[in-house]
Amino acid sequence: MASHSFRGRVALVALATLFVLAPRAFAEDPSVTDLKRELQAMKRQMQQMQETIRKQEEAINKISAGRPAATAEPAPQGAAPAATAAEEERVKDEIAAKVARELQPRLAALNKTFPSQFNPAIGLVMDNVFSSKDHERANFEFRSAELGISANIDPFIRGYAILNGTPDGIDVEEAAIVTTSLPYNLTVKGGRFFADFGRLSHQHDHNLPFVNRPLVLDRFVGGESQGDGVEVSWLAPLPQYVTLTAGWYNKIGAENDRADNGAPRDFSKFTYLGRVASFLNFNDDNNVELGGSYAYTPKIDIEDRNERHLVGADLTYRYTPLSQASYRGLVWGTEFLFNREDRPVGGFPAEPTVEPLVFKRRDAVGLYTYLEARLTRRYYPGFLFDYVQDVDGVEPSTRAYSPYFTIWLSEFQRLRLQYTYLDAPTNHESQFFVQWSIALGSHVHGFGDR
Amino acid sequence: MRAFVVSLLTLFTLALAHTPFAAAAEKIHVVTTIPDLADMTRRIAGDLVDVTSLATGVEDIHAVPMKPSFALLLNRADILVLLGLEAEHAFLPGLLEAARNPRVLRDAPGYIDCSVYVTPLEIPTRIDRSLGDQHPMGNPHINLDPVLGKDMARAIADGLTRNYPEHAAVFKKNLDDFTAELDAAIARWQREAAPLKGKKLVSYHPDLLYFAERYGMIPAGTIEIRAGVDPTPGHIAELEETMRRDHVDLVVRERHYPANLAATVAEATGAKLVELPVMVGGVPEAKDYISFIDYNLHTMLKAVQGG
Numbered sequence: 001m002a003s004h005s006f007r008g009r010v011a012l013v014a015l016a017t018l019f020v021l022a023p024r025a026f027a028e029d030p031s032v033t034d035l036k037r038e039l040q041a042m043k044r045q046m047q048q049m050q051e052t053i054r055k056q057e058e059a060i061n062k063i064s065a066g067r068p069a070a071t072a073e074p075a076p077q078g079a080a081p082a083a084t085a086a087e088e089e090r091v092k093d094e095i096a097a098k099v100a101r102e103l104q105p106r107l108a109a110l111n112k113t114f115p116s117q118f119n120p121a122i123g124l125v126m127d128n129v130f131s132s133k134d135h136e137r138a139n140f141e142f143r144s145a146e147l148g149i150s151a152n153i154d155p156f157i158r159g160y161a162i163l164n165g166t167p168d169g170i171d172v173e174e175a176a177i178v179t180t181s182l183p184y185n186l187t188v189k190g191g192r193f194f195a196d197f198g199r200l201s202h203q204h205d206h207n208l209p210f211v212n213r214p215l216v217l218d219r220f221v222g223g224e225s226q227g228d229g230v231e232v233s234w235l236a237p238l239p240q241y242v243t244l245t246a247g248w249y250n251k252i253g254a255e256n257d258r259a260d261n262g263a264p265r266d267f268s269k270f271t272y273l274g275r276v277a278s279f280l281n282f283n284d285d286n287n288v289e290l291g292g293s294y295a296y297t298p299k300i301d302i303e304d305r306n307e308r309h310l311v312g313a314d315l316t317y318r319y320t321p322l323s324q325a326s327y328r329g330l331v332w333g334t335e336f337l338f339n340r341e342d343r344p345v346g347g348f349p350a351e352p353t354v355e356p357l358v359f360k361r362r363d364a365v366g367l368y369t370y371l372e373a374r375l376t377r378r379y380y381p382g383f384l385f386d387y388v389q390d391v392d393g394v395e396p397s398t399r400a401y402s403p404y405f406t407i408w409l410s411e412f413q414r415l416r417l418q419y420t421y422l423d424a425p426t427n428h429e430s431q432f433f434v435q436w437s438i439a440l441g442s443h444v445h446g447f448g449d450r
Numbered sequence: 451m452r453a454f455v456v457s458l459l460t461l462f463t464l465a466l467a468h469t470p471f472a473a474a475a476e477k478i479h480v481v482t483t484i485p486d487l488a489d490m491t492r493r494i495a496g497d498l499v500d501v502t503s504l505a506t507g508v509e510d511i512h513a514v515p516m517k518p519s520f521a522l523l524l525n526r527a528d529i530l531v532l533l534g535l536e537a538e539h540a541f542l543p544g545l546l547e548a549a550r551n552p553r554v555l556r557d558a559p560g561y562i563d564c565s566v567y568v569t570p571l572e573i574p575t576r577i578d579r580s581l582g583d584q585h586p587m588g589n590p591h592i593n594l595d596p597v598l599g600k601d602m603a604r605a606i607a608d609g610l611t612r613n614y615p616e617h618a619a620v621f622k623k624n625l626d627d628f629t630a631e632l633d634a635a636i637a638r639w640q641r642e643a644a645p646l647k648g649k650k651l652v653s654y655h656p657d658l659l660y661f662a663e664r665y666g667m668i669p670a671g672t673i674e675i676r677a678g679v680d681p682t683p684g685h686i687a688e689l690e691e692t693m694r695r696d697h698v699d700l701v702v703r704e705r706h707y708p709a710n711l712a713a714t715v716a717e718a719t720g721a722k723l724v725e726l727p728v729m730v731g732g733v734p735e736a737k738d739y740i741s742f743i744d745y746n747l748h749t750m751l752k753a754v755q756g757g
Contacts, residue, residue, distance in 0.1 A: 287519075322506060447548040
């Protein structure tokens with residue numbers, strides 16, 4: 001017992017000494033690898049010290065064995081073990097306090113010396129498409145490498161940017177500031193971002209359920225609903241989920257060539273947006289999202305006098321059996337758009353002309369609707385139907401029929417096969433696509449990705 | 451066009467008129483991510499709270515649908531109670547983004563993380579997507595171990611006390627009562643679980659790690675290649691071979707995973723198939739936290755004892 005107690009005490013003192021000396025063992029640059037190495041070194045030192053202590057104990061025991069028993073006055077029975085235990089506790093407390101005092105500044109320093117901890121989350125999405133069409137040669141198309149960066153900025157806002165590298169160069173697709181803690185359920189977004197118009201126009205290409213953006217979004221919105229401006233969104237304090245959005249932008253649509261995005265303009269030449277969206281939960285497994293959008297431009301640049309109205313209605317029905325959400329499901333998504341603006345009679349001439357253009361009000365509609373099933377965690381077959389009228393009212397309408405099959409090889413790797421039969425006024429053709437997309441690095445399941 | 455704008459304005463006005471700012475808080479509005487935490491919160495805070503769970507219990511905690519109605523619940527919440535260790539990464543950050551409620555954002559006082567007192571297992575030494583859908587802070591399925599359930603309850607009580615110190619005495623008394631009840635059950639489960647010691651199990655996903663650790667069972671692989679990555683035929687063949695060689699006793703299918711494959715693996719290897727919920731509410735018998743652990747343990751025992 002005495003030997004045990006003595007051995008324990010020696011070990012504790014040795015441990016304390018070790019920790020007192022340990023600070024020198026910590027490297028100046030306390031990276032994780034270095035710390036691990038230091039820990040290993042400390043383990044080895046500890047083993048060596050234990051070995052030394054063992055040898056010393058053996059020596060002490062040998063010496064003690066040759067001596068007569070101690071002649072000190074015996075303590076009352078039971079008091080000695082109690083005193084020893086109390087002493088041990090005291091030593092333990094002292095050591096613990098000492099260790100904490102020695103370690104704490106180093107732990108704090110460790111945190112402080114990792115400024116990279118403040119680096120934003122970074123992710124990269126790569127999107128590649130092989131296409132083969134009746135009237136075009138086949139092509140491997142590197143579509144994009146999108147670098148996404150996001151982080152909280154302070155207690156009041158967060159920021160994110162999407163830098164898109166394409167064969168044409170690098171473009172800032174989005175770079176936006178978003179409030180996080182405004183009162184009254186308000187959120188303000190500013191900078192360059194995808195305006196809250198409709199259902200799929202504010203999704204990046206690689207996030208679409210199919211290979212290509214629906215024709216109506218390409219023609220009426222101008223690809224992604226990119227806009228430089230500001231947007232205010234409000235979650236209504238109703239029992240029902242209802243959000244209202246108001247936006248103000250230079251223009252909406254990355255490929256909308258009605259206005260020059262960079263040029264200053266009169267207030268009448270900005271685009272103003274209103275959107276209402278709601279959600280109906282039929283039961284645990286079935287629900288519908290509904291939305292209505294309206295983008296108004298009082299004067300568009302073309303003739304300096306034409307106003308433009310773009311109206312959209314969207315519906316997304318989802319069947320998601322809760323207990324099998326990763327393996328079964330169905331989505332039906334539809335969007336209908338209406339465009340009204342003055343367009344030149346006969347369309348824009350291919351070459352500049354001295355003749356003044358004659359404008360006439362043109363209404364055009366378009367829609368897409370798709371149905372997608374989730375058969376397993378990997379396989380998602382679907383069918384997309386496109387219909388769009390010519391905004392100039394010159395050519396007949398275009399239709400497209402696209403069965404597609406998406407294979408999620410993992411959460412971060414996706415293959416998609418698509419066939420499209422394009423029924424356009426001057427082009428009737430079959431098109432085949434194979435899309436291979438991946439995401440690497442940080443990923444967040446944002447609310448818009450649902 | 452005008453009608454559209456008028457209806458928008460009408461909706462806006464109606465919504466404003468309906469604002470229930472004054473009618474707010476007779477009760478503390480708590481939203482929990484899973485029903486286990488809802489049960490514990492009710493036990494700890496009693497009538498002081500009105501509790502709603504986002505998941506019903508039958509879901510995969512990594513695949514709870516991100517419904518806008520959940521954002522609405524979180525918007526009205528005074529307190530959010532979550533399991534933590536990034537278990538809810540697939541839906542909670544997105545919902546919080548849409549909820550516009552700074553009271554329950556990460557690290558706000560109303561954000562109660564139930565994993566704070568738990569020492570996690572399987573903390574990865576290397577973060578790499580080739581290792582599957584990793585949880586950098588460790589395996590998050592802590593609710594399947596009742597001893598960790600006590601830590602979770604303590605985190606809830608401490609979190610509620612931090613927000614509502616005026617009710618501290620109530621929270622403490624209720625926590626003590628709940629812990630005592632859980633302690634009694636834990637002692638019983640420990641005795642009952644003796645036949646499970648040393649039994650080898652393969653589960654679909656690494657949900658059972660803490661349960662296995664508690665009762666001396668030996669996890670011997672997963673049907674998924676890596677957490678979150680569906681199996682390939684090659685992986686299944688390899689797994690079956692290992693299972694036969696190591697005489698694995700049980701195949702556990704967490705009830706939100708496909709039934710056929712788990713049954714096939716069990717049949718091919720001679721292991722017993724066990725189907726378990728991973729949350730309260732996953733089966734009708736798992737009405738609350740104690741009956742949930744009861745169900746899992748007894749189902750496992752029945753399989754081991756050939757019942």
